[in-house]
Amino acid sequence: MSGVPDTGSAIAERLALGALEYPIPARANRLDFLLGALTLVALALLAATGIVLTQFYNPAPLAAHESVRYVITGVPLVAYLRDVHVWSASSALVLVFAHLVAVFWRGGFRRPREGLWWSGVLLLALLFGLAFTGTVLRADQEAVEALSHATAGARFAGPLGALLGEDFTPSSPLVTRLYGVHVSVLPLALVLLLGLHMWLVRHLGVSAGGETRVPFRTHLRPMSGFAMLLVAAVAALALAFPADLLAPGQDGFEVTKPFWPFLWIYAAENLFGMTGMLIAPGVLFGFLALVPVADGGHPRRSKVTRIAGALLLALIVTGIVYAAIAPGQSHLDMPM
Amino acid sequence: MALLSFSSLGRALGLLAVAFLVLPARAPAHEKGALRVADRRLAPGTWIGVTGSKFLRGSALALTLEGPGGRLPLAQVAVDAGGAFSDSVRVPAEARPGLYRLVARAADGDVVAGLDVEVVSAPPSSAAHATHSAQLPMPSAEPLRLDRVRSHTLTGVTIAAIFTLLGLGVLLLRRSADPHTDRS
Numbered sequence: 004m005s006g007v008p009d010t011g012s013a014i015a016e017r018l019a020l021g022a023l024e025y026p027i028p029a030r031a032n033r034l035d036f037l038l039g040a041l042t043l044v045a046l047a048l049l050a051a052t053g054i055v056l057t058q059f060y061n062p063a064p065l066a067a068h069e070s071v072r073y074v075i076t077g078v079p080l081v082a083y084l085r086d087v088h089v090w091s092a093s094s095a096l097v098l099v100f101a102h103l104v105a106v107f108w109r110g111g112f113r114r115p116r117e118g119l120w121w122s123g124v125l126l127l128a129l130l131f132g133l134a135f136t137g138t139v140l141r142a143d144q145e146a147v148e149a150l151s152h153a154t155a156g157a158r159f160a161g162p163l164g165a166l167l168g169e170d171f172t173p174s175s176p177l178v179t180r181l182y183g184v185h186v187s188v189l190p191l192a193l194v195l196l197l198g199l200h201m202w203l204v205r206h207l208g209v210s211a212g213g214e215t216r217v218p219f220r221t222h223l224r225p226m227s228g229f230a231m232l233l234v235a236a237v238a239a240l241a242l243a244f245p246a247d248l249l250a251p252g253q254d255g256f257e258v259t260k261p262f263w264p265f266l267w268i269y270a271a272e273n274l275f276g277m278t279g280m281l282i283a284p285g286v287l288f289g290f291l292a293l294v295p296v297a298d299g300g301h302p303r304r305s306k307v308t309r310i311a312g313a314l315l316l317a318l319i320v321t322g323i324v325y326a327a328i329a330p331g332q333s334h335l336d337m338p339m
Numbered sequence: 340m341a342l343l344s345f346s347s348l349g350r351a352l353g354l355l356a357v358a359f360l361v362l363p364a365r366a367p368a369h370e371k372g373a374l375r376v377a378d379r380r381l382a383p384g385t386w387i388g389v390t391g392s393k394f395l396r397g398s399a400l401a402l403t404l405e406g407p408g409g410r411l412p413l414a415q416v417a418v419d420a421g422g423a424f425s426d427s428v429r430v431p432a433e434a435r436p437g438l439y440r441l442v443a444r445a446a447d448g449d450v451v452a453g454l455d456v457e458v459v460s461a462p463p464s465s466a467a468h469a470t471h472s473a474q475l476p477m478p479s480a481e482p483l484r485l486d487r488v489r490s491h492t493l494t495g496v497t498i499a500a501i502f503t504l505l506g507l508g509v510l511l512l513r514r515s516a517d518p519h520t521d522r523s
Contacts, residue, residue: 227511254373
């Protein structure tokens with residue numbers, strides 16, 4: 004009998020589970036090192052619920068709002084999955100931002116992990132793109148206003164904004180084109196970048212210090228534990244606070260505020276007009292792109308970079324809070 | 340070498356960032372206006388009322404229907420001193436059914452407003468027309484009070500799943516916190 008392997012070993016051998024035995028720092032099992040994995044869980048929820056929603060959503064401009072309304076008022080399971088989709092989007096953005104802050108604070112962008120950092124920054128940009136295109140698909144007042152801002156920004160960006168221009172093509176409405184971007188282009192780019200990001204994590208290792216090493220297999224237990232808590236939290240939030248839908252959108256009016264992850268940009272628009280819509284993300288992503296170079300591993304420059312990062316974070320949080328409580332303001336008529 | 344190349348890259352990125360911020364803002368030539376029609380489902384050969392607001396005062400606009408059938412001219416309208424206009428235009432009889440955009444262009448060809456519409460093959464029925472022709476409410480940030488369908492079974496299953504996940508999650512975390520578990 005001793006020559007016969009047990010069932011667990013036989014399965015492990017055939018699935019090459021031995022590959023999960025590679026050593027990682029014991030500290031990597033803490034929550035602040037699991038935020039990236041939890042973001043991935045939120046993205047998986049988004050993908051799963053999004054696939055279901057595509058079967059019920061109609062991307063034609065005059066039918067889009069009605070299809071969302073139909074789901075909310077007529078199909079309980081899909082309506083709930085839509086709520087989970089919206090809350091998963093919020094969770095993913097919170098988690099990815101927390102992950103970014105944690106990596107920034109412990110200097111996880113330093114050599115040789117610059118590529119890991121930049122791929123993460125691009126992933127953050129893609130998540131904002133997904134959140135924006137997702138908002139637009141509702142075709143309600145908030146969606147139409149978001150689209151008006153984007154097309155105004157596209158005019159400002161010249162040829163770079165051609166895709167969002169009114170004149171790009173008469174054969175397909177902008178909302179329909181953005182639906183294509185939301186369900187194919189951005190997810191595909193996200194998967195490719197995530198692949199690169201995880202490949203780099205695997206081969207460069209996490210930026211956790213400490214001498215104690217444990218097998219990666221032990222990482223899966225806290226990761227699964229937190230993942231279950233996250234899914235439970237998203238499911239509970241979706242149940243308690245279903246996602247809203249406003250009246251069908253009308254062009255040329257500005258009476259709503261954007262989805263909360265964009266509120267800091269809205270705050271910048273309050274201060275600088277439509278130019279703020281380009282300056283604010285430009286400053287954030289410009290800073291994030293420059294972090295590995297600006298830090299350079301020198302103690303003095305590291306300190307300055309840290310202070311700048313902390314100030315920027317404080318500014319973004321303040322901007323979100325300010326925009327949430329400030330009275331609504333029209334920006335489309337403001338000069339660029 | 341690696342540090343040198345990163346420093347060059349940093350300078351390049353820095354220059355790009357500065358250029359982005361200091362490049363003169365290219366202001367759109369015209370304000371963005373608002374177009375409204377009583378019914379966004381249009382039948383070829385019928386007349387529709389189009390109103391506009393928030394346009395450049397005293398300007399002239401060309402209204403066109405743009406879609407799979409190309410760019411179909413509708414009318415030239417004059418914006419009044421309040422930045423508004425109101426006109427009746429005829430949907431071209433040759434407009435093929437499909438999704439279009441009703442577009443207002445300024446004299447230099449810039450698009451200053453647009454509205455998604457649909458050209459349908461037959462005129463809307465009188466009942467449907469009455470519904471669609473109702474005065475559009477003013478846009479609002481208030482969520483619609485929709486009559487959400489509820490399923491007690493779904494809610495029960497979801498609550499059970501939430502508590503199961505919470506229990507399993509806490510159990511896994513407690514086991515992973517145990518220093519005698521799985522350290523090798």
